[in-house]
Amino acid sequence: MKRMDRHRQTLTAAFHEAFDNAGKGEGGLRFFFAPGRVNMIGEHTDYNGGYVFPAALTFGTWVVARKRPDRKLRFASLNFPSIHECDLDQLVFAEHDRWANYPKAVLAHLQKHGYDSSGYDLLYAGNIPGSGLSSSASIQLVTAYGIMRSEGREVDPVKLALIAQESENQFMGVNCGIMDQFTVAMGKEEHAILLKCDTLDYELVPFRLSGYKVLIANTNKSRGLVDSAYNERRAQCEQAVADLRASFPDLKVLGELNAEQLKTHMHVIGDSIVRKRAAHVIEENDRVLASVKALKRNDLQQFGQLMNASHASLRDLYEVSCHELDVLVEEALQVEGVLGSRMTGAGFGGCTVSIVEETQVDTFIERVGAAYRERTDYEAEFYVADIGNGVHEKEEE
Numbered sequence: 284m285k286r287m288d289r290h291r292q293t294l295t296a297a298f299h300e301a302f303d304n305a306g307k308g309e310g311g312l313r314f315f316f317a318p319g320r321v322n323m324i325g326e327h328t329d330y331n332g333g334y335v336f337p338a339a340l341t342f343g344t345w346v347v348a349r350k351r352p353d354r355k356l357r358f359a360s361l362n363f364p365s366i367h368e369c370d371l372d373q374l375v376f377a378e379h380d381r382w383a384n385y386p387k388a389v390l391a392h393l394q395k396h397g398y399d400s401s402g403y404d405l406l407y408a409g410n411i412p413g414s415g416l417s418s419s420a421s422i423q424l425v426t427a428y429g430i431m432r433s434e435g436r437e438v439d440p441v442k443l444a445l446i447a448q449e450s451e452n453q454f455m456g457v458n459c460g461i462m463d464q465f466t467v468a469m470g471k472e473e474h475a476i477l478l479k480c481d482t483l484d485y486e487l488v489p490f491r492l493s494g495y496k497v498l499i500a501n502t503n504k505s506r507g508l509v510d511s512a513y514n515e516r517r518a519q520c521e522q523a524v525a526d527l528r529a530s531f532p533d534l535k536v537l538g539e540l541n542a543e544q545l546k547t548h549m550h551v552i553g554d555s556i557v558r559k560r561a562a563h564v565i566e567e568n569d570r571v572l573a574s575v576k577a578l579k580r581n582d583l584q585q586f587g588q589l590m591n592a593s594h595a596s597l598r599d600l601y602e603v604s605c606h607e608l609d610v611l612v613e614e615a616l617q618v619e620g621v622l623g624s625r626m627t628g629a630g631f632g633g634c635t636v637s638i639v640e641e642t643q644v645d646t647f648i649e650r651v652g653a654a655y656r657e658r659t660d661y662e663a664e665f666y667v668a669d670i671g672n673g674v675h676e677k678e679e680e
């Protein structure tokens with residue numbers, strides 16, 4: 284018998300404790316993993332059919348799955364106390380144990396797409412810190428992939444990403460783009476993904492920064508009204524498209540325009556706030572392409588400058604930053620050896636991402652942490668991010 288690695292041993296024991304109350308072996312258990320993600324640049328462009336440049340993390344969500352002979356589902360988690368039960372034919376959503384609604388929603392959508400399954404016992408364990416690194420997409424993809432594989436089905440990860448996005452939109456009421464789910468499904472170690480969000484054309488771009496680290500800083504501020512502000516931004520972008528049809532009758536999404544075109548036709552947008560939103564989206568889109576070019580010629584300075592410009596635009600034009608995110612970015616840029624820093628994700632809290640010289644990581648954490656404590660009511664947390672793979676089955680190591 285192969286020796287189980289420590290992590291599998293812990294998960295196996297937890298599985299049996301949750302569901303069987305007895306220490307059995309690994310028989311019948313399958314292990315799956317889906318990462319969280321960090322977006323390097325290209326924020327609030329995905330639902331505008333634009334470009335994004337995210338990467339999968341090595342942090343993520345595990346699920347241990349065991350098929351049942353009936354149509355019952357049981358959900359347990361090392362991150363939340365209670366066990367949740369329901370029936371596959373009656374996927375009831377609960378106010379308490381909200382996390383279990385994510386796998387339930389994705390199962391409902393698998394059914395809707397004709398992928399029915401048997402019942403399962405599912406144990407989750409996640410280590411994605413804080414909010415803004417796509418723990419929700421991670422839970423959804425690990426569930427969808429784990430169930431499909433356990434059912435012996437062929438799996439197209441992009442299709443699962445689309446199903447997960449649909450489930451987030453319909454069940455969670457967040458009208459989100461495809462960036463998170465696509466990255467969690469398709470990420471590749473040491474690569475970031477240049478993704479065009481309307482066509483889903485993508486390119487895996489090597490992301491090895493010699494001498495530099497990707498550092499994530501968590502504001503630890505809960506994201507408050509992020510969902511309603513998100514839907515409001517989406518509506519403003521749709522308004523911009525509607526107005527711009529006066530000049531571009533066939534326009535479908537803002538991502539089809541470049542900055543030059545917008546500048547010339549900006550006046551057809553009636554509302555000044557809507558004009559600012561459109562300017563952000565279109566300029567951010569151009570910045571994504573410029574940053575990938577910079578990366579390919581190993582111009583990390585330029586890459587960092589574009590990250591900084593992205594943050595300024597999210598703060599001033601799209602207005603989705605907040606004091607805490609701004610403080611983290613401002614303080615980051617005071618530290619020597621920091622090439623760029625910006626908020627990542629929807630905003631209003633969550634995390635920043637910075638490119639930091641390797642030798643300066645400790646100084647960064649110390650100085651930015653102290654300044655953040657001084658200038659806000661929160662304590663920041665820091666993580667050096669490694670870029671990992673998209674959703675997969677964890678075979679024995």
Ligand code: NG1
Nearest residue numbers: 326327415457459460461462628629
């Ligand atoms: P976060 O805040 O990381 O969940 C959200 C959207 C993305 C994208 C970004 C902004 C969800 C699930 N995801 O990301 O699709 O639009 O904001 O770039 O809401």
Ligand code: MG
Nearest residue numbers: 417418419420
């Ligand atoms: Mg989310």
